[in-house]
Amino acid sequence: MKVLVSDKLGEAGIELFKNEPGIEVDVKTDLTPEALIQQIGTYDALIIRSATKVTAEVITAATNLKVIGRAGIGLDNVNVPAATQKGIVVMNTPTGNTITTAEHAIAMMMALSRNIPQATISLKAGRWEKKKLQGQEMMNKTLGLLGFGKIGSIVADRARGLRMNVIVFDPNVNPEKIQEAGYESVSLDELYARSDYITIHVPKMEKTIGLLNADAFSRMKDGIMIINCARGGIIDEAALYDALQSGKVAGAALDVFAKEPPGEHPLLTCENVICTPHLGASTQEAQTNVAVDVARQIIAYLKEGTIINAVNTPSVTGDRLARLKPYLELGRKLGLLLAQIHRGKLQEVAIEYSGEYHDLELGPISTALINGLLEPLVREGVNAVNAPAIAQEMGIKVTETLRAEPFDYLNLMTVRVTTTEQTDTVSGTLFGKIYPRIVEINDFRVDVSPEGHMLIILSENKPGVIGRIGTTFGEGGVNIVRFMVGNEAIEGQKNMVIIKTDEPVPADILETLKSKKVIFEATSVNF
Numbered sequence: 357m358k359v360l361v362s363d364k365l366g367e368a369g370i371e372l373f374k375n376e377p378g379i380e381v382d383v384k385t386d387l388t389p390e391a392l393i394q395q396i397g398t399y400d401a402l403i404i405r406s407a408t409k410v411t412a413e414v415i416t417a418a419t420n421l422k423v424i425g426r427a428g429i430g431l432d433n434v435n436v437p438a439a440t441q442k443g444i445v446v447m448n449t450p451t452g453n454t455i456t457t458a459e460h461a462i463a464m465m466m467a468l469s470r471n472i473p474q475a476t477i478s479l480k481a482g483r484w485e486k487k488k489l490q491g492q493e494m495m496n497k498t499l500g501l502l503g504f505g506k507i508g509s510i511v512a513d514r515a516r517g518l519r520m521n522v523i524v525f526d527p528n529v530n531p532e533k534i535q536e537a538g539y540e541s542v543s544l545d546e547l548y549a550r551s552d553y554i555t556i557h558v559p560k561m562e563k564t565i566g567l568l569n570a571d572a573f574s575r576m577k578d579g580i581m582i583i584n585c586a587r588g589g590i591i592d593e594a595a596l597y598d599a600l601q602s603g604k605v606a607g608a609a610l611d612v613f614a615k616e617p618p619g620e621h622p623l624l625t626c627e628n629v630i631c632t633p634h635l636g637a638s639t640q641e642a643q644t645n646v647a648v649d650v651a652r653q654i655i656a657y658l659k660e661g662t663i664i665n666a667v668n669t670p671s672v673t674g675d676r677l678a679r680l681k682p683y684l685e686l687g688r689k690l691g692l693l694l695a696q697i698h699r700g701k702l703q704e705v706a707i708e709y710s711g712e713y714h715d716l717e718l719g720p721i722s723t724a725l726i727n728g729l730l731e732p733l734v735r736e737g738v739n740a741v742n743a744p745a746i747a748q749e750m751g752i753k754v755t756e757t758l759r760a761e762p763f764d765y766l767n768l769m770t771v772r773v774t775t776t777e778q779t780d781t782v783s784g785t786l787f788g789k790i791y792p793r794i795v796e797i798n799d800f801r802v803d804v805s806p807e808g809h810m811l812i813i814l815s816e817n818k819p820g821v822i823g824r825i826g827t828t829f830g831e832g833g834v835n836i837v838r839f840m841v842g843n844e845a846i847e848g849q850k851n852m853v854i855i856k857t858d859e860p861v862p863a864d865i866l867e868t869l870k871s872k873k874v875i876f877e878a879t880s881v882n883f
């Protein structure tokens with residue numbers, strides 16, 4: 357397995373890769389976009405921070421890539437939908453640099469309040485400008501927090517220690533949670549109107565790009581101070597420049613820019629702008645944390661398939677994975693079976709779980725099922741990462757229900773697939789919590805272990821039919837490993853005969869059987 361580290365990564369992470377048998381690591385931190393596209397094809401994993409842009413072109417060229425690991429939080433430099441489409445897991449390390457980044461925001465707020473960067477430059481230039489560089493106290497000032505996630509909530513806690521009044525706007529966090537933590541939850545308008553400082557801790561996404569624009573600044577107090585240690589582009593930089601020039605905004609502390617590095621940028625000419633080159637996460641502690649986290653996650657995925665901190669597929673780790681594995685396998689096998697027996701265009705997949713499923717995560721099991729269903733039908737490269745997105749693209753409606761009580765089995769998964777032509781229903785269970793068994797196919801009770809090759813025959817339920825089927829196999833020289841007859845649950849007019857064979861059932865045998873009057877259908881199924 358080959359791992360490419362294309363941004364600077366803490367040595368502790370590199371060491372983990374180097375010490376892992378079967379893993380080869382290349383550190384190439386100065387690749388041009390063209391060189392990355394040229395070289396990515398040979399790698400199984402890519403490790404990045406914020407500098408590498410993982411564009412759709414990079415993903416297209418990444419013919420072997422299985423996983424992208426972000427040593428840090430923000431994934432705005434990765435085309436996640438393109439990676440998902442290709443079945444590439446995208447992971448970040450959501451906790452390793454949060455304290456460091458929150459501390460940077462507080463440091464920036466303090467530096468802004470007391471003109472520390474300007475004072476340093478002035479004094480080093482031989483001046484002593486006490487009057488010009490007078491600052492403002494932070495105690496009792498109102499700090500408006502945009503975003504009360506992992507970093508925002510740490511900033512709030514530290515600001516409380518500075519005796520600031522913290523008010524919060526976060527549309528996705530329950531106001532009670534904010535109040536319970538000791539802060540005031542307010543609307544965006546109120547936050548703009550009341551804050552003396554606004555600090556940004558939201559992800560960069562469609563809804564937050566340009567969130568702080570000319571209109572937003574016009575609704576703020578005169579003399580507001582702005583801190584951005586989240587992402588460039590959340591602030592409209594031209595509007596901020598104007599607001600700084602007019603004095604509406606008294607000062608801005610910027611760690612991040614819409615384009616990085618920003619080059620010759622008007623904001624960098626403003627005396628009331630202080631800035632750092634995306635240093636929010638740059639402490640020795642945070643870099644060790646995220647490097648170790650990302651290395652452990654990538655190794656676990658490449659070696660065991662364990663998914664930790666993925667943003668585009670459900671994460672399943674350690675003990676939970678071990679427990680789920682047989683259910684994932686059963687789900688995938690039921691999907692594979694349905695892929696081979698259905699006719700027509702897929703429209704709906706209804707999955708019903710009962711019994712032991714009450715204690716299990718259903719998301720990954722349903723995903724494994726959809727994966728099995730689409731694997732033989734769609735194209736190469738369908739996997740548990742991209743299967744749900746492909747199903748959605750195909751207009752297939754997937755529903756999941758958890759039934760209160762099991763009937764005959766300790767655990768039962770029943771899947772009904774509706775197409776433009778018919779409906780097929782199959783059920784499966786795990787014997788001994790490990791062994792997958794198909795126990796029902798379209799109203800016929802069966803007992804099939806879903807492996808190898810088999811033929812499913814729907815025939816008349818009358819004497820002599822079974823014998824004729826056996827003879828056809830004998831004449832064709834194909835050895836029957838198991839022969840089962842399933843009873844129709846309701847009328848009993850038809851039989852389902854399931855024949856397991858050593859090899860895929862040859863086409864001529866299939867055709868001979870299909871031509872017999874007593875046989876309604878014969879479908880070859882391979883697992």
Ligand SMILES: NC(=O)C1=CN([C@@H]2O[C@H](COP(=O)(O)OP(=O)(O)OC[C@H]3O[C@@H](n4cnc5c(N)ncnc54)[C@H](O)[C@@H]3O)[C@@H](O)[C@H]2O)C=CC1
Nearest residue numbers: 429430457503504505506507526528558559585586636637
């Ligand atoms: N400067 C740096 O070096 C670093 C920057 N970051 C940035 O900080 C951001 C925040 O990180 P975390 O706190 O870990 O993320 P998080 O996901 O824990 O929290 C983000 C919060 O923003 C909220 N939110 C989303 N849209 C919003 C809106 N329109 N208005 C108000 N709130 C909104 C979400 O509900 C969520 O609670 C990251 O996305 C990343 O871009 C993270 C680490 C280092």
Ligand SMILES: O=C(O)C(=O)COP(=O)(O)O
Nearest residue numbers: 405406407428429430637
């Ligand atoms: O973790 C994040 O989101 C960051 O912004 C840190 O960026 P970096 O890894 O220092 O390039």
